[in-house]
Amino acid sequence: MYSAKEAAKITGLSTAALRYYEKESLLPPVKRNDQKYRQYTDEDIEWIRMIQCMRMANIPIQSIKEYVSLLIQGGKTLEQRYEMVQEHIENIMGQIANLQKALTLTQSKLAFYEKVLKEPLRQDITYAEEWKMFNHGGHV
């Protein structure tokens, strides 16, 4: 059992974010003690970690909410969850592909700068020249 502050520390989220997630039904209602203070269980913490994993994949709160709703409804929603998870995977792979593209381009930019920095005479290059040279390498 963890207090709000402890749960926040463990997960790296703010107590406000935890309350927000609960309010948005991203996690089931957290148990309270006599003083109405939240008492996060290990299960709650794991649940939060699952949410963090989904957020890390930039899955919107609303989609997580839908997934969690199905999860709570149980076994009969298995196929829907299966399809959702498939979509998530495709989404993540798309994001990775975009980032890889940007990474490749940015790395070639870095290589370009390295080259120019090694040639002191060329450091008076203008931005007009730069992007011409850079684009010649095939931008986007």
Added chain:
Amino acid sequence: MYSAKEAAKITGLSTAALRYYEKESLLPPVKRNDQKYRQYTDEDIEWIRMIQCMRMANIPIQSIKEYVSLLIQGGKTLEQRYEMVQEHIENIMGQIANLQKALTLTQSKLAFYEKVLKEPLRQDITYAEEWKMFNHGGHV
């Protein structure tokens, strides 16, 4: 020379977004014709593609603005740009790492669902059981 609408079509951005970028100094002031209408050159289009590449890497507008500012100032800012680009690369690699992590977990989730779907007797699994089984596989 392209009209606002043409530039929008070519880049896939809205004309409003193009004006917004210009307003925020993400691209140098675009030339106008007699009627004050914008006339995007091929260079402008390339510049916009560079911005799109950076946005694809989730680089915030403000950072792009700073980079562009240095770019326009020219050669003497080369080292600063070099450092910025290095930071961008690290940032992108970090994002990819996070997504890979999320992808791996999501794929193991999918595998779990596939397995359960192949065992009709187990489809009455509850969410409590599910995450126990799933977490046992090592969540996050």
Added chain:
DNA sequence: TCTTGCTTTGAAGTGCGCTTCATAGTTTAT
């Protein structure tokens, strides 16, 4: 007792990256 520190709540505020609106001027087609 009184302060410090934890907690609660709903409501309002924030920052980002645009989008939409309202108003107005210009060009083209019918």
Added chain:
DNA sequence: ATAAACTATGAAGCGCACTTCAAAGCAAGA
């Protein structure tokens, strides 16, 4: 001549994911 289609501007609005605020309750230590 008139309507349709394009452009311009500043300002306001929006969706998202939280954060911050304001007011209040409870608990332990000086």
